[in-house]
Amino acid sequence: MQIKVGKYSGFCGGVKRSVLNAEESLNNSDVVYCYGELVHNKQVINSLTAKGLKVIEDINEAEDGSKVIFRAHGVEKKIYEIAEKKNLNIVDLTCPNVLKIHEKAKKLVEDGYFIILIAQVSHPETIGTISFCGDNCFILENSDMILDLENKIKESKCKRIAVITQTTISVDRYNELIDIIKEKFSLYELNIDNNICDATNLRQQEMKELSKEVDAVIVIGGKNSSNTKKLYDIGVRNCSKCFLIETVDDLTDDIFKYERIGIMGGASTPRSSVDEVMSRLNK
Ligand code: SF4
Structure with missing residues (x-):
């Protein structure tokens, strides 16, 4: 192996x-x-x-x-x-990185922007950030919400639109939504920022490469962790078998069917959890 x-x-x-x-x-x-x-x-x-x-x-x-x-x-x-x-x-x-987004949001409110926050609606970071975005704002999680967004922008009468993001959203989702925003709101003044943090960017990029090189990939992290879930989604898209586990105890013997195995830990996964999985595989 x-x-x-x-x-x-x-x-x-x-x-x-x-x-x-x-x-x-x-x-x-x-x-x-x-x-x-x-x-x-x-x-x-x-x-x-x-x-x-x-x-x-x-x-x-x-x-x-x-x-x-x-x-x-x-x-x-x-x-x-x-x-x-x-x-x-x-x-x-x-x-x-999150504090910087809060500061940016406050400044955008002062400058009269309508703020689109590309983020997971119920994530704690989103709940924190949106509270700094004033009255004219919208959390955009997916393309199904574009019509509601258009209506809210029209009602606001704002002429300038700013886009900010959650730090851990998927880069692919960001690119998809930015393309739609640019097309739909081309007549507005657009101020677009990408606040996906480096830790998220690098990890997602590495996950994409790793999951293409192996027969199975194991993602270790909390089931309620946004960045872990994104890594799992990338694994599912790029590898024929992707396991999502919280600890080594969740790993089944199924894994021993595979020859080349990749392991990736989420941003809130302790290194010890990764080491425990490696020891189990090496037994
Ligand atoms: S993933 Fe880590 S580095 Fe990135 S914003 Fe969250 S806590 Fe900060």
């Missing part, structure tokens, strides 16, 4: 920073809350909660003045406002 591991497998810079800082906060305080899951990986969350991290879904669950971590995906504008009122000790671990 030949095994090839994607060199971009494992934590991206933003996730590494979040996990290290969360661990440091836990060492220095008795009670540390995290607003939402720090990253989309069950094993990482279990390890942090075992060290005392309390994950809350409602910011009001944190006592006034307590320490609260904001996750890598970022949070909504109103959460910053509530945190200030409650005098919370915020450890803002929002990835700098």
